[in-house]
Amino acid sequence: MSTPDLLYSEAEDDLRAAVRSLLADRCPPSAVLAEAEGHRPYDPALWRSLAAEMGTAGLLVPDKLGGQGATAREAAVVLEELGRAVAPVPYLSSAVLATTALLGCDTDEQHVARLLGALATGRAVGALALPLSTPPGGAPPATVTARGDGALTGRVAAVAGAAGAEVLLVPAEGPDGYGLYAVETAALGAVEAPGATDTPGTAETHGAPDTAETPGAPAVPAVPGVTVEPLTPLDLTRPLAALHLTAAPARRLAGPDRARAAVGRALTAGAGLLASEQLGLAEWCLTETVRHTKERHQFGRPIGSFQALKHRMAGLWLELVSARAAARHAADALAADSPEVPVAVAVAQAYCARVAVHAAQECVQLHGGIGMTWEHPAHLYLKRAKSDEIALGTPGRHREALAGLVDLPAPAG
Template sequence: MAEFSFTEEQQQLRAAVRKFCADNFDESTVRRLMESEVPFDAKVWNRLGAELGVLGLSVPEDDGGVGGSLVDQAVAVEEFGATLACGPLFGTVYLAVPALVASSAGSARDELLAQLVEGTATAAFAVTDKAGAFDAAAVTVTVAGDTVSGTVKRVVDGAAADVILVAATGSDGVGLYAVDAQDVVRTPLSTLDLTRPQANITFSDSPARLLAGPEDAERVITHALQVGSALLAVEQVGAAQHLLDLSVEYAKSRLQFGRQIGSFQAIKHKLADMLVDVEHARSAAYHAVWALTDGSDDPALATSIAQAAASAALSHVAADTIQVHGGIGFTWEHQAHLYFKRAATVAALLGNAEQHRARIADIVLDEASAEDATRVADGLPV
């Protein structure tokens, strides 16, 4: 598989998802949903699974999916990011589905995975991460028999999910469990990005179904967090590309002193910098997706590079979009602020850019040798 080369089927998938998003996640619909008690339309979500089949694109056919690749899933996610599609994508598609795919077959796992893929149920992933990596020492929930107890804070999509996937520590180690939402106490939080709600979730002797035992849980959770990091980076690319297109169009149509503002050198430079940020992020994000698909690179390194690049890119592009649009860009009526808030929120999910840069340095320096060191010019003969 050649990297960064999309097939004709993937291009058709992109077109289909783009049309669906245009019809169902336009700006007025997003604004309405983000203010509602349940911030997504359950019927539209069901259509994403049953009609469009994009909730489980990378799920094998034997598990009820379409048998595609993670690249297929990323193509759809990029379009979701471009429109700020409302729904529990982060908890369900980015994290829960990959975790279930990586888990061993079983009645609880198979039933839940089928429901998530079909769009008849949603999930949240209540696993505390350390900059996008699993840390067993950070698990705050304990298991006793078939019940779990404890609290997990700031769970994305936790306020409305049907099922909570939670890591819990028992006498044998950490396992991954599924808990029905009706058996937990959820405390919705006030968030900057209203399109992506969060909640604190409290488990109190809540009945739990084992999905992955101590021998598999770390592998399963690590896989889910890596896939989630890659897909989140792709989502950021989609949002950044939308803002770049919006800014270019505005620069062509907005007149100042009788000229298009896009003819001014300062605006040209800003738009050029935005393009470089977007393309850099896109390359890093899809490289991470391909690395997870065919094992062509270290997934921990590739996903950290993707997260560092995409988080920084979307933050820069969102801020510059407001500057290009001038006064109107600062108003509540303009969509730029919705993307600016999304950029600020997702930049902190699964680790911020600084944390991922630190991880990249650790990985690279740990594996580096004196022979691989970069040569510094010193003026002496070689």
């Protein structure tokens, strides 16, 4: 077993600097706050800059398929910065979950290669049609059924990234058993600014008899039988939606064995890389808290000089150091396709999820009254941390999985 590399390479540091610069310019906390109740699935201009112009959407996709040919290590760096900015973009749902699921299919098949190319170049956004809370550890039972001609019927609740997605990857039970199907809700070559046609407070329905028209945006062809019902999530920067399918036209990408493996691999990669987002979120919370306690004075001195607050921030810093090691180990194991991936992912999620929540709670509390207001971005980080704690398996679920992986009996009760 090789020793994991927990350090950042020069190329990874350069990537971090580029993404951080973009987010500082285009996605400051004030902008995220302003967009939080805007009812858009994501910021299409920011996504275009991040995914297409910088090429981060294709980091996990090989060069020959239109991607960057990078690894999970580079994707983890991007997610750290997105967590630090609580950026409202579908990177986890499209560039990680949907892309990894497609990579588990036969990439020599023309249709799969075309979809991968569209996602990798940012021409389309994808979503894996499973509840965001679904943990890794194999493919979950499908709630959608497929007919012999590929038409899909069923409902999937709480899908991240479904609103505004042009490619829906739907696990379904068909005549030949479990399969992974693709539903295209737009002509991929015509997509320019996904998400720009959303109407606040209404369900996004693909299947109207005419096409959706928006001034300055291309017409998006309708797809019968597909309705995306926006939900009200705790974290407004990561929208959730219920997906309703009624004889929706689809194309099967993989049969039973390959589909289960592809979905399971996508969930594992998503959980492992989510730890890096949680790390970035926690780092922002600690950095902002330290800055505030240096500037906020009480009794004639900075409140950060009080020993009780010093101890709380020092304890949080130690948690962050361990979280960084766990997140980097998971990313490195995924990049190397190591046999240790299940253990590394379980450790990362069991630990990093709790650290992110703790850091966000401390950020709110140590900011005092201002930390409880809507105008301060602290609440965005707390909501993202709590949402991420449930996403792709709770810490308790990952601890149970880890106990089985290392043959350690889990505590009763």
